[in-house]
Amino acid sequence: MIDMHVTLPGGLHPLTLNNPVMTASGTFGYGVEFTPYGDLTRLGGIVVKGLSLAPRRGNPMPRVAETPCGMLNAVGLQNDGVEYFVRTTLPKLPWREVPIVANLYACDPGEFGELAAVLAAEEGVAALEVNISCPNVKEGGVIFGQDPRQAAKVTEAVKMRAGSKPVIVKLSPNVTDIAHMARAVEDAGADVLSCINTLTGMGVDINTRKPLLANVVGGLSGPAIKPVALRCVWQVAKAVSIPVIGIGGITSAEDVLEFLLVGAHAVQVGTANFIRPDFVFRLVDELAALCERMGIEQWDDFRGTLKV
Amino acid sequence: MNTPACTDLTVLDLVPFGQTGGEARFFALRLERPQWADWKPGQFVMLRPAGWALDMLWARPFSICRISARDLVIFFQVVGRGTARLAQLRTGDVVHVWGPLGNAFAMEPDTPTLMLAGGIGIAPFIGYAHTHPKPWNLWMDFGHRMPLGCYPFESINEKIMADSHHEEGPEDLSRFIETMGRRMREFRDQNGLVLACGPTPFLRTVRSFALEYGVRTQLSLETRMACGVGACLGCVCRTTEQWPDPARAGGNVQTCTQGPVFWAEQITFDDETAAPPTAADAPVQACER
Numbered sequence: 001m002i003d004m005h006v007t008l009p010g011g012l013h014p015l016t017l018n019n020p021v022m023t024a025s026g027t028f029g030y031g032v033e034f035t036p037y038g039d040l041t042r043l044g045g046i047v048v049k050g051l052s053l054a055p056r057r058g059n060p061m062p063r064v065a066e067t068p069c070g071m072l073n074a075v076g077l078q079n080d081g082v083e084y085f086v087r088t089t090l091p092k093l094p095w096r097e098v099p100i101v102a103n104l105y106a107c108d109p110g111e112f113g114e115l116a117a118v119l120a121a122e123e124g125v126a127a128l129e130v131n132i133s134c135p136n137v138k139e140g141g142v143i144f145g146q147d148p149r150q151a152a153k154v155t156e157a158v159k160m161r162a163g164s165k166p167v168i169v170k171l172s173p174n175v176t177d178i179a180h181m182a183r184a185v186e187d188a189g190a191d192v193l194s195c196i197n198t199l200t201g202m203g204v205d206i207n208t209r210k211p212l213l214a215n216v217v218g219g220l221s222g223p224a225i226k227p228v229a230l231r232c233v234w235q236v237a238k239a240v241s242i243p244v245i246g247i248g249g250i251t252s253a254e255d256v257l258e259f260l261l262v263g264a265h266a267v268q269v270g271t272a273n274f275i276r277p278d279f280v281f282r283l284v285d286e287l288a289a290l291c292e293r294m295g296i297e298q299w300d301d302f303r304g305t306l307k308v
Numbered sequence: 309m310n311t312p313a314c315t316d317l318t319v320l321d322l323v324p325f326g327q328t329g330g331e332a333r334f335f336a337l338r339l340e341r342p343q344w345a346d347w348k349p350g351q352f353v354m355l356r357p358a359g360w361a362l363d364m365l366w367a368r369p370f371s372i373c374r375i376s377a378r379d380l381v382i383f384f385q386v387v388g389r390g391t392a393r394l395a396q397l398r399t400g401d402v403v404h405v406w407g408p409l410g411n412a413f414a415m416e417p418d419t420p421t422l423m424l425a426g427g428i429g430i431a432p433f434i435g436y437a438h439t440h441p442k443p444w445n446l447w448m449d450f451g452h453r454m455p456l457g458c459y460p461f462e463s464i465n466e467k468i469m470a471d472s473h474h475e476e477g478p479e480d481l482s483r484f485i486e487t488m489g490r491r492m493r494e495f496r497d498q499n500g501l502v503l504a505c506g507p508t509p510f511l512r513t514v515r516s517f518a519l520e521y522g523v524r525t526q527l528s529l530e531t532r533m534a535c536g537v538g539a540c541l542g543c544v545c546r547t548t549e550q551w552p553d554p555a556r557a558g559g560n561v562q563t564c565t566q567g568p569v570f571w572a573e574q575i576t577f578d579d580e581t582a583a584p585p586t587a588a589d590a591p592v593q594a595c596e597r
Contacts, residue, residue: 029539033565036312037406037537049539057559064534064542066366066390071534075541078560223362251362274534275365276356276404278314 002291004284006044006299008243008265010191012164015127017044017099017266020256020299021284024247024270025050025103025129025170026075027221028280030089034273038281041097044266048085050105050131053115055081065203065212070222070249071271072201074215077105077134082118090124099126101168105134109157120163129168130158132185133197133219145172145197148184155188168245171195171236173225178232179239186240194245194268196232199225222271223249230262237263237304251275253286257294263304310346312537314406316358317342319397320379326457333386334428334458335395338379339403347375348412349436350528350569353382354536357394358402364390369533369564371432371505372408373460380405383431383460409536410568413503414526417441422495423448424488424514426506430459432528433505437467444468449491451475451484451510489517496523503569504528508577518572525572531563538565550574 004019022045028034031046040046058078065072080089085102093100102119106112112130119125132145132154144150151169159167169185171178173196182193198219203212211217229248237244246259247268259267269280296302317339324332337355349372356367368390370382386392397403413436423433423446430450440446448470452459456472464470473484492514495502504514505528518525534540544560550573551557561567 026541027539029537033538037314049541055555055559058541058544061544062532062542063544064532064540066364066534069362069365071365073540073542078541078544080555084555222365271365274367274540276314276367277406277535277537 002288002297002299004288006266008166008192008245010166010242013166015045015099015166015192018042019044019284019287020260020266021280021287022047022101022245022266022268023273023280024268025131026073027270027273030085030093031100032089032092034277037277041094042281042284043098044284045099045101045126046093047101047103047129047268048089049079050077050103051079051082051085051115051119052077052105053082053111055079055084060214062212062214063218065218067201067203067220067222068224070220070224071274072203072213072218072220073198074213074218076215079105082115086118086122090122093124095124095126100124101127101129103129103131103170104158105131107134109153112154113157113161116158116161116167120161120165125165127166127168127192128158128162129170129194130154131170131197133170133172133174143172143174145181146175148181151181152184152188155185155190159189166191168192168194170197170247171232172197173228173232174200179235182236182240186242190242192243192245193236193240194247195236196225196229196248199228221249223251225249226255230258233259233264234262234306253283253290256283256287257290257296257302260299260303261306263306265299265303310344310348310408312407312409313342313344314404315342316402317380317405319399319401319403321399322395322397325460326455332395334454335384335386336373336460337382337384337394337397339382339405341375341377341379342405342407344408347372347408349415349439350413350432351408351410352536352568353380353405353407353409354533355382355394356404357397358404360393364393366390366534367404367406367536368394369409369536371528372435373431374435374438383428383434385428406536410564411566413528413569414501415440416501418445420495420498420500421446422491422500422502424491424502424504424506425450426504426510427452427454428459429504429506429510429528429530430461430464431505433503434460434463436503437464447491449473449487451506485513488514489521492517492523492525493521496521500524502526506530512577515572515577526569527572527575528569529563529567531568533564536564538562545570545575546577548574548576
């Protein structure tokens with residue numbers, strides 16, 4: 001029987017997960033929405049909906065559209081703000097039994113630092129995940145995650161105020177060389193990398209001649225992007241020495257092992273949470289069963305053993 | 309409110325409604341009865357057949373039409389890819405179902421209550437009419453475009469006072485709108501309650517009458533949903549300053565968890581009439597949730 005726990009090495013306090021299956025930000029609410037459907041403490045970790053300093057109303061509707069083997073979203077980071085989360089939501093979460101990862105969203109490095117400071121003070125927050133797929137409003141709207149220097153600046157700003165919390169930086173696939181981005185962020189002090197965020201896409205309706213999303217463009221997620229995600233994780237894991245969390249289109253225990261095989265320490269399940277609300281809980285069981293069948297006894301024996 | 313659950317239910321049958329020739333577009337789907345403790349009319353379920361591959365990931369939301377000792381019934385119209393594929397279900401197929409979800413219509417047995425239904429929006433009122441303890445206090449006006457036989461109107465008509473209005477041209481529509489306005493004024497004069505379910509343009513009309521005439525009105529919204537549990541934020545609607553929680557007044561709330569039934573004055577269909585965006589609503593690049 002495999003011990004499902006996995007430790008992400010590095011940082012002052014390595015992050016230990018109950019198992020490699022986490023939930024991805026923006027697809028699992030704040031966790032509490034899913035309590036009728038499963039035991040949150042059985043998950044590897046929970047990454048909550050992106051938090052900003054002030055509450056955000058998000059983008060106009062429509063914000064989501066189903067596409068073949070995936071979906072587009074342009075929700076626009078609607079959230080209650082970090083204070084509300086810390087005061088009202090976090091106390092309801094079983095954070096002693098399952099690591100709660102706060103996902104941070106801001107529009108300049110200073111704001112990122114402020115957010116990190118608020119969350120670093122919370123015992124119930126196990127780690128911070130930085131969303132760098134946002135425009136830097138003070139630098140003409142360039143996306144932090146598409147410019148290695150800007151991404152490094154954000155990482156440093158968060159790291160400086162994060163205290164002992166491990167800092168995970170979530171990489172965007174919408175770049176020419178994701179390994180280059182990964183190294184820049186690692187050099188800036190990131191403890192862990194997670195990849196990938198959604199791919200930019202769009203959908204249109206030939207009858208109404210309108211885009212499917214009010215925001216016109218949105219982020220593509222779901223099994224449609226899994227090959228891209230796998231490629232990115234493989235390239236990133238080779239390029240850095242810090243642990244990597246794989247994200248992108250996971251819908252089965254086999255998919256989880258694929259990401260571990262190319263070098264990920266853990267994974268995040270996102271869009272599959274919409275297939276059915278107990279999806280991720282069942283996936284944890286299926287992964288244990290699959291490891292048993294395949295004779296995998298330690299994650300270390302399997303991780304990154306792709307034969308090329 | 310009752311705790312929802314996710315279960316696998318077997319299809320008992322799928323009954324086409326009211327078509328003579330051509331491809332059937334209206335169906336009653338009967339599933340085996342879920343083991344829920346309770347449910348209330350106005351609540352909904354998410355359905356995703358177990359046999360669906362990954363090409364369509366989302367489940368589809370449907371109002372609960374009725375739950376009996378034996379079955380759960382939903383009523384649907386084929387309007388897109390998902391409902392077209394649901395129409396291919398066969399007896400014995402397994403469907404993932406989660407529910408009962410959302411809130412419910414106000415149920416005030418002694419209050420004269422008018423149900424306004426547009427098209428497939430009739431579905432939740434079947435359960436409402438059949439579970440209402442004093443059905444003689446219930447009335448319905450039903451506007452429809454397809455022939456009446458396409459809808460489960462008879463199962464309401466046998467229970468309560470119901471009028472149907474067939475909309476075949478623009479003049480029928482303006483007549484129906486006029487009728488709705490007159491009926492809503494009548495129910496206001498009796499301190500009554502109005503409940504509406506139907507397409508958004510229909511609900512928009514009902515809402516404007518509700519505000520103009522000052523009649524207590526609830527609207528059940530029809531919207532696209534990915535999760536049904538409050539996580540995807542794809543089904544939000546805009547609240548007004550009358551929303552009870554000041555933190556979310558003039559903001560967005562999930563139709564799936566805060567609705568699908570809303571008091572008419574507490575939401576708006578017009579983004580522009582709500583408060584202007586704040587500095588916190590800085591432009592957002594697309595690729596994130």
